Amino acid sequence: MTESPIRVGVLGARGRMGATVVKAVEGAADQELVAALDAGDDFAPLESAQVVVDFTHPDAVMDNLRWLIAHDLHAVVGTTGFSEERLTELRGLLADKPQLGVLIAPNFALGAVLAMRFAAQAAKFYASAEIIELHHNRKADAPSGTAAHTARMIAAARAEAGVAPGPDATTSEVDGARGASVEDVHVHSVRLPGLVAHEEILFGGEGETLTIRHDSLDRTSFMPGVLLGVRSVVSRPGLTVGLENVLDL
Numbered sequence: 001m002t003e004s005p006i007r008v009g010v011l012g013a014r015g016r017m018g019a020t021v022v023k024a025v026e027g028a029a030d031q032e033l034v035a036a037l038d039a040g041d042d043f044a045p046l047e048s049a050q051v052v053v054d055f056t057h058p059d060a061v062m063d064n065l066r067w068l069i070a071h072d073l074h075a076v077v078g079t080t081g082f083s084e085e086r087l088t089e090l091r092g093l094l095a096d097k098p099q100l101g102v103l104i105a106p107n108f109a110l111g112a113v114l115a116m117r118f119a120a121q122a123a124k125f126y127a128s129a130e131i132i133e134l135h136h137n138r139k140a141d142a143p144s145g146t147a148a149h150t151a152r153m154i155a156a157a158r159a160e161a162g163v164a165p166g167p168d169a170t171t172s173e174v175d176g177a178r179g180a181s182v183e184d185v186h187v188h189s190v191r192l193p194g195l196v197a198h199e200e201i202l203f204g205g206e207g208e209t210l211t212i213r214h215d216s217l218d219r220t221s222f223m224p225g226v227l228l229g230v231r232s233v234v235s236r237p238g239l240t241v242g243l244e245n246v247l248d249l
């Protein structure tokens with residue numbers, strides 16, 4: 001017996017990512033696009049969906065998720081801006097809806113997920129690590145969600161291995177010259193037209209460096225991960241953060 005396609009709604013459908021997701025869902029045999037909405041639209045058409053994909057704005061995503069959870073809709077979220085406080089609120093909302101799943105992925109590109117995993121593996125061998133993330137100049141947030149997530153993974157790996165951040169002799173600096181500090185990992189953000197989404201994770205040790213680099217050259221790079229997220233979230237109750245959990249890395 002053939003299964004019915006998963007009914008999908010898209011929020012942020014007129015944006016760079018949302019428009020690409022609309023095309024990807026339309027091209028997926030196991031999914032059916034039932035709503036493609038953007039800022040200012042009435043959310044009522046989303047009620048016929050099973051899963052809603054959100055690529056909107058860090059300032060909008062929490063209100064969207066509150067609405068989706070209240071209406072018993074699974075969510076796949078690419079929008080950035082998730083603090084620990086936001087995640088705690090979502091866990092609380094989901095506790096009352098034990099059948100519902102929310103998947104938040106700072107990056108849906110396979111190579112970016114692998115790069116983060118490789119960085120976490122390397123972290124215990126190199127006390128010194130810095131991240132450079134490079135994006136198009138229409139991006140609202142800095143540092144990128146991916147860079148923040150990578151920094152947190154490095155910090156967690158360091159803590160687990162009992163490795164302290166490496167020495168840094170900087171005592172005098174122009175504001176921002178050493179980047180932002182995310183859990184003791186320096187993160188440098190570059191914004192230029194022409195770029196899409198790129199990340200370098202640099203490690204330094206005695207007489208050597210290790211650089212892990214990922215480049216998204218086109219937004220189609222995120223689509224296999226988004227479609228996989230839609231397929232998996234319906235049978236993954238609770239909050240999942242990071243596509244690595246779905247890929248079972």
Ligand SMILES: NC(=O)C1=CN([C@@H]2O[C@H](COP(=O)(O)OP(=O)(O)OC[C@H]3O[C@@H](n4cnc5c(N)ncnc54)[C@H](OP(=O)(O)O)[C@@H]3O)[C@@H](O)[C@H]2O)C=CC1
Nearest residue numbers: 012014015016017038039055056060078079080106107108
């Ligand atoms: N996880 C991942 O793999 C990826 C994540 N991202 C993230 O996705 C987000 C969107 O990126 P991008 O597509 O480039 O941004 P865009 O600005 O191109 O698109 C966002 C769209 O969402 C709309 N929007 C804003 N608020 C709402 C709302 N409340 N409800 C519905 N739609 C709304 C915007 O409308 P308007 O312009 O009128 O405000 C806009 O059309 C960012 O946080 C980005 O970092 C991006 C790429 C990959």
Ligand SMILES: O=C(O)C1=N[C@H](C(=O)O)C[C@H](O)C1
Nearest residue numbers: 080106107139144145146197
């Ligand atoms: O805004 C973007 O473009 C991207 N945002 C995400 C992030 O902040 O990490 C994912 C990817 O880097 C593209």
